[in-house]
Amino acid sequence: MEIKKYTIGIDLGGTNTKIALVAANGRIVRRTQFPTKAHKDKPALINAIASEAFGIIKLCGLKKSQVQGIGIGVPGLVDSKRGVVHYLTNISGWKHVNLSRELEKKTGIKTRVDNDVNLMALAEARFGAGRDSASLFCVTLGTGVGGGIVIDGEIYRGNTQSAGEIGHISVDPEGPKCNCGRKGCVEAYVGNSYVVKRAEQKMRKKGITPEQITKAAKKGDRAAMDIWKETAEYLGRGLVIVINLFDPETIVIGGGMIGAGEFIFKPLRGYIRKNALIVPAARVKIVKAKLGNNAGVIGAAELARGMGN
Amino acid sequence: MEIKKYTIGIDLGGTNTKIALVAANGRIVRRTQFPTKAHKDKPALINAIASEAFGIIKLCGLKKSQVQGIGIGVPGLVDSKRGVVHYLTNISGWKHVNLSRELEKKTGIKTRVDNDVNLMALAEARFGAGRDSASLFCVTLGTGVGGGIVIDGEIYRGNTQSAGEIGHISVDPEGPKCNCGRKGCVEAYVGNSYVVKRAEQKMRKKGITPEQITKAAKKGDRAAMDIWKETAEYLGRGLVIVINLFDPETIVIGGGMIGAGEFIFKPLRGYIRKNALIVPAARVKIVKAKLGNNAGVIGAAELARGMGN
Numbered sequence: 001m002e003i004k005k006y007t008i009g010i011d012l013g014g015t016n017t018k019i020a021l022v023a024a025n026g027r028i029v030r031r032t033q034f035p036t037k038a039h040k041d042k043p044a045l046i047n048a049i050a051s052e053a054f055g056i057i058k059l060c061g062l063k064k065s066q067v068q069g070i071g072i073g074v075p076g077l078v079d080s081k082r083g084v085v086h087y088l089t090n091i092s093g094w095k096h097v098n099l100s101r102e103l104e105k106k107t108g109i110k111t112r113v114d115n116d117v118n119l120m121a122l123a124e125a126r127f128g129a130g131r132d133s134a135s136l137f138c139v140t141l142g143t144g145v146g147g148g149i150v151i152d153g154e155i156y157r158g159n160t161q162s163a164g165e166i167g168h169i170s171v172d173p174e175g176p177k178c179n180c181g182r183k184g185c186v187e188a189y190v191g192n193s194y195v196v197k198r199a200e201q202k203m204r205k206k207g208i209t210p211e212q213i214t215k216a217a218k219k220g221d222r223a224a225m226d227i228w229k230e231t232a233e234y235l236g237r238g239l240v241i242v243i244n245l246f247d248p249e250t251i252v253i254g255g256g257m258i259g260a261g262e263f264i265f266k267p268l269r270g271y272i273r274k275n276a277l278i279v280p281a282a283r284v285k286i287v288k289a290k291l292g293n294n295a296g297v298i299g300a301a302e303l304a305r306g307m308g309n
Numbered sequence: 310m311e312i313k314k315y316t317i318g319i320d321l322g323g324t325n326t327k328i329a330l331v332a333a334n335g336r337i338v339r340r341t342q343f344p345t346k347a348h349k350d351k352p353a354l355i356n357a358i359a360s361e362a363f364g365i366i367k368l369c370g371l372k373k374s375q376v377q378g379i380g381i382g383v384p385g386l387v388d389s390k391r392g393v394v395h396y397l398t399n400i401s402g403w404k405h406v407n408l409s410r411e412l413e414k415k416t417g418i419k420t421r422v423d424n425d426v427n428l429m430a431l432a433e434a435r436f437g438a439g440r441d442s443a444s445l446f447c448v449t450l451g452t453g454v455g456g457g458i459v460i461d462g463e464i465y466r467g468n469t470q471s472a473g474e475i476g477h478i479s480v481d482p483e484g485p486k487c488n489c490g491r492k493g494c495v496e497a498y499v500g501n502s503y504v505v506k507r508a509e510q511k512m513r514k515k516g517i518t519p520e521q522i523t524k525a526a527k528k529g530d531r532a533a534m535d536i537w538k539e540t541a542e543y544l545g546r547g548l549v550i551v552i553n554l555f556d557p558e559t560i561v562i563g564g565g566m567i568g569a570g571e572f573i574f575k576p577l578r579g580y581i582r583k584n585a586l587i588v589p590a591a592r593v594k595i596v597k598a599k600l601g602n603n604a605g606v607i608g609a610a611e612l613a614r615g616m617g618n
Contacts, residue, residue, distance in 0.1 A: 077588070135468055147554075151465070158556025159444055162589040165553045173481055173546070182584065237482070241550060244474045245456075247467025275491065279386070280471045 004068035006060075008053050008109070009301030011116065012036065012074045014090035017045070018293075019052045021060055021067075022301030026127035028294060030056050042093050050106035069304030070103060070111040073119035073296050080114045080161060089144070112303045117164065118155045119299030120289070121148030124252045126302055128290040133250040137242050138289070139166055141235070141257035145187040149246070167191070171237040189234035192257065199227045214260045228263035235264075236271030243276040243284055254289030261288075313377035315369075317362050317418070318610030320425065321345065321383045323399035326354070327602075328361045330369050330376075331610030335436035337603060339365050351402050359415035378613030379412060379420040382428035382605050389423045389470060398453070421612045426473065427464045428608030429598070430457030433561045435611055437599040442559040446551050447598070448475055450544070450566035454496040458555070476500070480546040498543035501566065508536045523569045537572035544573075545580035552585040552593055563598030570597075 006029065011018040013036060020031035032052055039045040049072075057067055076088035083100025103111040121130075121138035130136040136150045145167030149156040157163055167187035168180050175184020176194070188194055192210065199208045202223045203216070216224035239251060258264065265286065273281050291298055315338065320327040322345060329340035341361055348354040358381075366376055385397035392409025409420040430439075430447035439445040445459040454476030458465040466472055476496035477489050484493020485503070497503055501519065508517045511532045512525070525533035548560060567573065574595065582590050600607055 151460070156460070158589065159558040160556055160589045160592050162586055163554065163556040165556075165586060168586060169550045169553050170546070171479070171482070174483075180586075237479070241478045242554065244478050245472065245551065245554060247469055247472040247474075249468040277471055277474060277477055277489075280467065280469045283469050 004066060006062065006066060007068050007301040007304040008056070008070040009297035009299065009304070010049060010053070010070065010072040011119075011296030011300055012045075012049070012072060012088075012091075013116070013296070014075060014088075017049060018297050019049065019056060020294075020297040020301065021056050021062075022298055024305065026123070026298050026302070028297065030060050031294075031297060032056060036091065042097065046099075046102055046106060050103065053107060053109075064107075064109060067109055069307040070107065070109050071119070071300035071303030071305075072099065072103065072111065072113050073116040073300045073303075074099070074113065075116050078113055078115050078161060080112065080118075080157065083111065083113045085113060110304070110307050112307065114155065114300070114303055115148070115161070116296055117146035117148040118157065119148075119303060120254060120291075120295040121150045121164075121252070121299070122155050122302050123291050123295040123299035124254070124289055125150035125153060127298060128295065129252045129287045130250040133248070133285075135246070135248040136250045136252060137164070137166075137239075137246060137248040138252045138254065139235070139239070141190060141192075141253065141255035143192045145190050147242075149248075166238050166242060169238055169241060171234070171241070186235065186238035190231055190238075190257075195227065195231050195257070198230065199224070202227055210257050211259060214263060217260070217263050225263060228260050229267045231257075231260075232264045232266075232268040233271050236268050236275065239268070239272055239286075240276040240281075243272065243280050247280040248284060250285045250287060252287055252289050254292075254295065258288055313375060315371065315375060316377050316610040316613040317365070317379040318606035318608070318613070319358060319362070319379065319381040320428075320605030320609060321354075321358070321381060321397075321400075322425070322605070323384060323397075326358060327606050328358065328365060329603075329606040329610065330365050330371075331607055333614070335432070335607050335611070337606065339369050340603075340606060341365060345400065351406065355408075355411055355415060359412065362416060362418075373416075373418060376418055378616040379416065379418050380428070380609035380612030380614075381408065381412065381420065381422050382425040382609045382612075383408070383422065384425045387422055387424050387470060389421065389427075389466065392420065392422045394422060419613070419616050421616065423464065423609070423612055424457070424470070425605055426455035427457040427466065428612060429563060429600075429604040430459045430473075430561070430608070431464050431611050432600050432604040432608035433563070433598055434459035434462060436607060437604065438561045438596045439559040442557070442594075444555070444557040445559045445561060446473070446475075446548075446555060446557040447561045447563065448544070448548070449564035450499060450501075450562065451564040452501045454499050456551075458557075475547050475551060478547055478550060480543070480550070495543065495547035499540055499547075499566075504536065504540050504566070507539065508533070511536055519566050520568060523572060526569070526572050534572060537569050538576045540566075540569075541573045541576040542580050545577050545584065548577070548581055548595075549585040549590075552581065552589050556589045557593060559594045559596060561596055561598050563601075563604065567597055
């Protein structure tokens with residue numbers, strides 16, 4: 001059998017849809033993107049994805065038969081076994097869509113679907129900050145707080161493909177109310193809007209962004225530094241639980257908010273060393289995601305690797 | 310190569326040491342036990358274990374060469390790769406002991422070591438309440454609160470072999486102080502002595518045992534029922550976190566306290582359905598351990614299966 005070196009990775013996001021041809025070593029050979037909302041409905045979006053994928057394959061001088069498969073990551077609840085998207089966050093009109101079947105029909109290329117955070121975790125585990133880790137927990141800090149688990153180089157999804165939901169573990173029964181209806185969830189402290197809200201109070205200013213908090217902290221603004229320290233400690237509460245339960249070799253932290261760098265990482269590492277069980281806390285590596293915006297397409301491309309065609 | 314059907318499983322406990330010859334289907338062919346403290350020090354205990362193991366092999370009409378291996382579970386921190394016991398809870402004189410090497414020297418049979426809760430989880434996953442579950446979380450309720458994880462029929466140990474420590478995840482930053490020094494750990498609500506302490510306050514009586522609480526609850530004692538309901542809800546807080554993070558197919562609960570039966574299980578299931586993420590909560594099975602006191606030796610025997618000799 002001919003070895004197929006290339007797969008297509010797609011990262012369907014609320015803002016942009018990214019498509020890349022990726023080599024077996026995780027290198028992006030060619031990529032493109034378009035605004036997801038440029039396509040008014042689901043069939044139009046699927047058409048656009050298929051034709052961009054074909055475009056890339058052609059531009060790289062390849063034939064369709066030389067591509068082993070397509071992987072696609074989406075922000076929502078997915079049944080990756082059956083290729084079904086149950087719903088998407090921030091993209092309407094997607095309810096129980098068999099996305100892998102629809103894409104296969106359009107492209108004639110085998111397709112697999114997964115949750116975007118799982119794929120980011122997979123990419124970081126195979127080629128990024130968690131390379132060679134036997135166990136990895138990946139957190140993304142953004143509007144929501146997501147998590148993904150990779151064990152021995154493969155995604156651990158759990159029984160209902162819900163594993164890794166660090167955003168919705170409660171660290172305080174009397175904590176602030178979360179969007180999910182419960183109290184004290186990690187997301188209700190660390191999600192973008194909650195951090196901004198605390199910053200607006202502390203810095204006595206409206207319309208602050210995380211970037212501005214970091215800028216102020218770099219200038220020595222005490223309140224701004226405190227906001228990141230607080231955020232780190234709330235995230236730390238969640239990660240202490242992850243460490244005591246799951247004892248990962250590496251924790252990779254990604255998402256927009258890690259622009260704050262050591263303003264988050266330093267207090268976070270300190271909190272964890274002090275509060276998690278001594279043995280796992282002494283050994284766990286807590287690192288910044290390495291693949292940035294490419295993690296989604298690289299992870300999606302990896303999902304398609306090893307598939308029959 | 311001749312297929313070796315039998316292994317020896319040993320459960321080294323604070324009170325009793327149990328030794329069994331176990332068949333490949335998990336059936337105990339023959340077992341024996343002795344009080345651990347009948348042997349005054351480590352070498353004496355290891356000698357006793359070896360000679361009891363030989364005794365069983367002989368009584369079963371087998372030769373040493375027909376036994377594939379020995380597995381041994383201990384209550385403490387273990388490096389199962391190297392076979393080293395770092396320390397034991399409630400048994401003094403064990404610090405960084407290479408138990409597998411010492412037993413191999415005495416017996417001439419390959420030996421593997423693991424933590425007792427991991428082995429209980431393994432036994433329940435292969436032959437007990439979690440049979441055929443792709444992912445299982447096992448909790449033991451006793452003096453301490455332990456946890457073990459089995460994925461696809463194999464123990465998941467984590468990076469430092471500390472995974473599964475549900476007893477020491479904090480569910481309330483302002484909760485009662487735990488033996489480990491932190492606040493609000495699950496063990497500080499659900500561990501035997503903490504339950505008894507609450508019971509003594511509520512039932513206005515000294516020297517109550519968990520069995521007496523259950524007896525009173527069965528007679529309709531409101532305070533006794535409330536104690537189990539409260540205990541269930543505190544345990545529930547920990548298990549909601551386990552479910553949201555790990556999304557197991559099955560949660561197996563064992564240990565002395567499950568004698569309380571539905572006084573714990575009913576409110577526990579209710580709490581979980583109400584508080585965990587909807588999709589995994591709707592599917593997770595929450596069941597009583599099935600193998601009772603035999604789980605330790607069966608799991609230990611399984612650890613030894615598939616080893617070379």
